[in-house]
Amino acid sequence: MINVKRPILQLRLYVAFCGCAALAGCMVGPDYRTPPAPPADTTYTAAPLPEQTASAPGAAGLPQRFAPGQDIPGEWWALFHCEPLDGLIRQALTNSPNIVAAQAALRQARENFSAQAGGTLLPSVDAQLGATREKLNGIAFGQPGVSEEFNLYNASVNVSYKLDIFGGARRELEALHAQIDYQNYQLQAAYLALTANIVTAAVKEASLRAQIEATERIASDEADQLGVLGQQFDLGGVSRTAVLAQQTLLAQTRATLPPLRQSLDQVRHQLAVLAGMLPSDPALPEFRLDMFSLPETLPVSLPSTLVRQRPDILAADAVLHQASAQIGVATAALYPQITLSASYGAEALAPSQVFKPGSTIWSLGAGLLQPVFHGGQLSAQKRAAEAAYEQAGAQYRETVLLAFQNVADSLRALDHDAIGLRAQTDAWRAASDSLDLTRGQYRVGGVSYLSLLDAQRQYQQTVTSLAQAQASRYADTAALFQALGGGWWNAPPSAPPPH
Structure with missing residues (x-):
């Protein structure tokens, strides 16, 4: 006798299994799609940029050429050709607490995903x-x-x-994986912020040292001039008013030194902390403007690729992805x-x-x-998830707009810095020549002492402004590399690898 019940039972089990498998493949909620890239434009500013910036005498006055579409090296700070800076950044990437914290946050996100995956997808x-x-x-x-x-x-x-018939657990895993992406890009952003902050602080230290040295030279010259006036006063050649005016000018010049030295100490302390060192550590190198070389070629990523390079934009994209997955989680809770x-x-x-x-x-x-009745809780959770997704989308667009603003500001700053440095160099030369000429004329009685004081004040102002203008070119060059994403996707094996 043939047993027909057994094949029928097996067929029913097979149909039930296929039905469960088909239902398990269903996932409610929206499938995430990366936001579209910006228009394929070739410029960041309304007015076109010049092929190269203006030039000025000196190492900081070299013309810089913009190279649209050229990729950014991973160790972009090496373009400044400053060995102490390169060594300090490598030490900071190893010892910085911010980097260690970002790496730990990334590992935590991975382990959370692994824990949820093992408890959800498997019995x-x-x-x-x-x-x-x-x-x-x-x-x-x-x-x-x-x-x-x-x-x-x-x-x-x-x-x-x-x-997981309606995909709620898989959407939860999708959200956790988006959290991994977010922490990964946060780590890259920490790398970029750390390196850019160190370069900017090193340039600021060099500028402050140049200002202090120039101010000390001016104070020394003014002290010598005060000595000459004192001798002339003793001989009756000048009035007491001229001596007092020179004393006032010398005191004012010396009064500018303590704030400059305080700023220098603060920058040194900042550099030590950024490198994971104590402010008292004597191993921290000193930086001067002549230690830096200005990069002559500036790679400028195309706007269409900027959104795939900036860590903050990619992190905002991961947040948007996570919010999209949470809609599926809240929707599956209704079924x-x-x-x-x-x-x-x-x-x-x-x-x-x-x-x-x-x-x-x-x-x-x-x-x-x-679920039958939960007082509207589940529906409200779904609406809240949709609102969170809308909020994340608006924040993503805001991040993109700010990124384009950063690049546009940096490009314009580089152009204006070059023009400003050339003008400031001309002003310094004119003030220097004017001071030399006025001193010579004063010795022979050709001009009054007030003219000499005015020439000294103008020269002092131009010397300080010249050091600041030179530092601005280095600092804004670093700002451009940071605004373009820093080239973390091209990091060499010796650098901390992108996860």
């Missing part, structure tokens, strides 16, 4: 051993007055699995949830009988949970 299996002392009352069995005490031992393996469970083990009154034949116990179960 949970637990082994259990137990022993209890129980007392039964016969009233429950219709035998009052009868009671019995006994020990009960059991050993079992329990298996449970929650079917039924099916849980399968099974257990197999043994139970006996004595430990020696637990694994003997006849003590086997087992169970199979399935549960269906359909």
Whole structure:
């Protein structure tokens, strides 16, 4: 006799399995798509940039040529050709607490994803051993007055699995993976911010040293001039007013030194902390303007590729992706949830009988949970997730706009810096020549002492402004590399690798 029930049962099981597999492939909520790239434009500013900037005498006055579409090197700070700066940045990338914290946050996000993936996509299996002392009352069995005490031992393996029919668990994993991407780009942003801050601080230190040295030279010249005036006053050649005016000018010049030295100390302390060192560490190198070389070629990424390079834009994209996945999580909570469970083990009154034949116990179960009424909680959670996605989208667009603004500001600053340095150099030369000429004329009585004082003040102002203008070219060059993303995607093997 042919048993037709067995093939029919197998067919039903196969159909049920296929149905569960088909349902498990369904994922509610929107499928995330990366926001479209900006228009394929070739410029960041309304007015076109010159092919190269203006030039001025000196190392800081070299003309810089813009190279649209050229890629940025991973170690962009090496373009300044300053070995102490390169060594300090390498030390900072290893010792900076901010970098260590960002790396730990990335590892945490990865482990959270692994923990959720293992507990969601795979069944949970637990082994259990137990022993209890129980007392039964016969009233429950219709035998009052009868009671019995006994020990009960059991050993079992329990298996449970929650079917992800509507993709809520997979959307949760998608959100956690987006969190990994976010922490990864946050790490790259920490690398970029650290290197840019060190370059900017080193340039500022060099500028302050140049200003202090120039001010000290001016103060020395003014002290010499005061000595000459004192001798002339003793001989009756000048009035007391001229001596007092020179004393006032010398005191004013010297009064500018303590704030400059305070700023220098603060920058030195900042550099030490950025490098993961104590401010008292004597190993911190000193920086001067003549230690830097101005990069003559400036790679400028195309606007269409900027959104794929800037870590802050990519991090905002990951936040938007995470918000999109959370919509699917909130939507799946509105639908039924099916849980399968099974257990197999043994139970006996004595430990020696637990694994003997006849003590086997087992169970199979399935549960269906359909939310019916939660006071509007689940629908509100879905609407909140949609609002969070809209907020993340607006923040992403704002991040893109600010990135384009950063690049445009840096490009314009480089152009204006070059013009300003040339004008400041001309002003310094004119003030220097004017001071030399006025001094000579004053010695022979051709001009009054007020003219000499005015020439000294103008020269002092141009010397300080010239050092600041030279430093601006280096600092704004570093700002451009930072605004373009810093070239972390081209990091060499010796640098901290992108994750």
